[in-house]
Amino acid sequence: MKNELIIGDRFEGVLLETIKGKSSSRPRVRPLEYFDLEIRVEFPRHLREDNPLGTRFRSDVKVSQKTKNGEPWGSPYLVATDSSIIKLDYTPKKLIQAIKLNTASDRAYDYIEKEFKVEPKLIKxxxxxxxxxxxxxxxxxxxxxxxxxxxxxxxxxxxxxxxxxxxxxxxxxxxxxxxxxxxxxxxxxxxxxxxxxxxxxxxxxxxxxxxxxxxxxxxxxxxxxxxxxxxxxxxxxxxxxx
Incomplete structure (x- = not known):
């Protein structure tokens, strides 16, 4: 069962994973537990870009929503607390690294893929x-x-x-x-x-x-x-x- 989203609620130690964004090629982060996989997660950009897709983190998150003219606007999303982010010792089956392209667009990335031979594991x-x-x-x-x-x-x-x-x-x-x-x-x-x-x-x-x-x-x-x-x-x- 997914959590009912109440703006301002905080959740500790949520499992997160880097993925390729759907609306752009920019790497994004999604939750792997408690929330709908499609919910947007505001996460430090350098951690999204410097780590391969499938990298996992645990982080405290807060449910947030933008406002427009004093009224709720858009869908609720999660904001990761920077100081709580812990990178897990987890190896994805494939190493897919995001490479930012030298274009005028801030959202243009290419991906280089390399197979891993090691099985995934969580931090001991x-x-x-x-x-x-x-x-x-x-x-x-x-x-x-x-x-x-x-x-x-x-x-x-x-x-x-x-x-x-x-x-x-x-x-x-x-x-x-x-x-x-x-x-x-x-x-x-x-x-x-x-x-x-x-x-x-x-x-x-x-x-x-x-x-x-x-x-x-x-x-x-x-x-x-x-x-x-x-x-x-x-x-x-x-x-x-x-």
């Missing part, structure tokens, strides 16, 4: 874990001067959710419900707050249910509960390291 969790550590931020800074927003890596959030695999890392219960895109709903908590010197890294994040998140933030035993969570995550990471 162990490889994703390595990328998460590489992208860790030990001392996050404010994104802009006088802003409360602290720099953080989207891959760390995605890693915590992947590590949890639908189970709260605090109480060990299943996520309380599924989101519209079918993914378990958990919230990513920084065990030591970023604003207090905490790192944006796998060892300092936990994917927990809303109830545990409220407890670790507002509960009478918040500090004790948070310290217990810290120990659980460190133990989990040590086991994954083996």
């Amino acid at each position: 969790f162990s490889e994703f874990r390595k990328k998460a550590y590489i992208n860790s931020i030990e001392s996050p800074k404010s994104k802009v001067t006088n802003a409360s927003s602290i720099q953080r890596s989207d891959i760390i959030k995605t890693y915590a959710l992947s590590r949890a695999n639908g189970t709260c890392e605090a109480c060990d219960n299943d996520a309380p419900f599924l989101k519209r895109n079918g993914q378990p709903y958990l919230e990513v908590h920084h065990i030591k707050e970023l604003g207090k010197g905490g790192s944006d890294s796998p060892k300092n994040v936990a994917a927990i249910c809303p109830n545990c998140h409220a407890r670790v933030t507002h509960g009478q035993d918040a500090n004790k509960f948070n310290n217990e969570l810290r120990s659980k995550i460190l133990t989990k990471e040590e086991e994954l390291e083996k």
